[in-house]
Ligand SMILES: Nc1ncnc2c1ncn2[C@@H]1O[C@H](COP(=O)(O)OP(=O)(O)OP(=O)(O)O)[C@@H](O)[C@H]1O
Ligand SMILES: NC(=O)c1ccc[n+]([C@@H]2O[C@H](COP(=O)(O)O)[C@@H](O)[C@H]2O)c1
């Protein structure tokens with residue numbers, strides 16, 4: 395008899411500006427998946443790139459439609475990494491904890507809000523009685539019902555360190571991200587994720603839910619550096635996928651002018667977290 399696969403299914407979600415998407419963003423997914431598979435405990439079934447909304451107001455952030463299109467071009471040859479426009483197509487910025495909850499919910503429910511048909515069939519093949527609305531806690535006790543994959547946040551070590559920046563993240567969101575979802579964090583030059591976890595009580599408490607992945611083939615590719623090179627008329631070929639480069643050139647996306655976007659504005663998370671409830 396064939397042995398059943400008891401690994402936990404995981405969907406890796408990377409949020410960020412992707413301004414523009416680089417080859418390193420794509421590698422994060424490969425590294426994260428290899429690592430999780432190496433533990434023998436997890437099976438990565440999907441990767442999701444979720445570009446941030448223009449409402450994030452980061453300096454130099456070009457329009458969401460362009461960032462989305464570039465991410466789509468970059469992933470067209472991948473059979474497991476997808477781009478989700480949900481976050482980016484909103485005018486207002488969405489907190490990352492909400493983004494993760496949305497994707498988790500989407501994996502649990504079908505688009506029309508119903509629990510997936512196959513999950514609503516009982517042992518005798520009869521349709522289980524359900525409301526038409528998506529339930530917060532579906533009944534997974536039935537052996538026929540497949541547990542939905544678990545969303546985990548995929549990020550670089552600088553992103554992890556950003557969790558400690560005052561007023562950037564709500565403490566309850568940090569707790570929820572590390573306790574419920576979990577993180578897969580790739581090493582990055584200039585950031586010390588292990589030290590950061592050690593120095594944070596909340597991260598230390600949930601350290602078993604933070605997977606640190608070493609990128610041995612170190613590089614310092616960043617969107618900021620790619621934009622800088624482009625402004626200076628220098629080549630960024632092989633730092634971004636060729637179709638992305640063609641797109642950037644066609645639309646003349648990065649210039650001194652584009653870098654001035656949102657200058658003088660406060661990053662939306664700071665604004666939101668400083669507001670009185
Ligand atoms: N070279 C890298 N090594 C590890 N993680 C990376 C690297 N580049 C990007 N990431 C991660 O990818 C995610 C999205 O990053 P983001 O869109 O901010 O790209 P970025 O290169 O950091 O851009 P910017 O320089 O504009 O901040 C973040 O979690 C970030 O830490
Ligand atoms: N409080 C929060 O939920 C919070 C704060 C800061 C950044 N973020 C997210 O982290 C990512 C950071 O991207 P950048 O590194 O490009 O700034 C974005 O997706 C942004 O939405 C979330």
Ligand SMILES: [Zn+2]
Pocket residue numbers: none
């Ligand atoms: Zn960044």
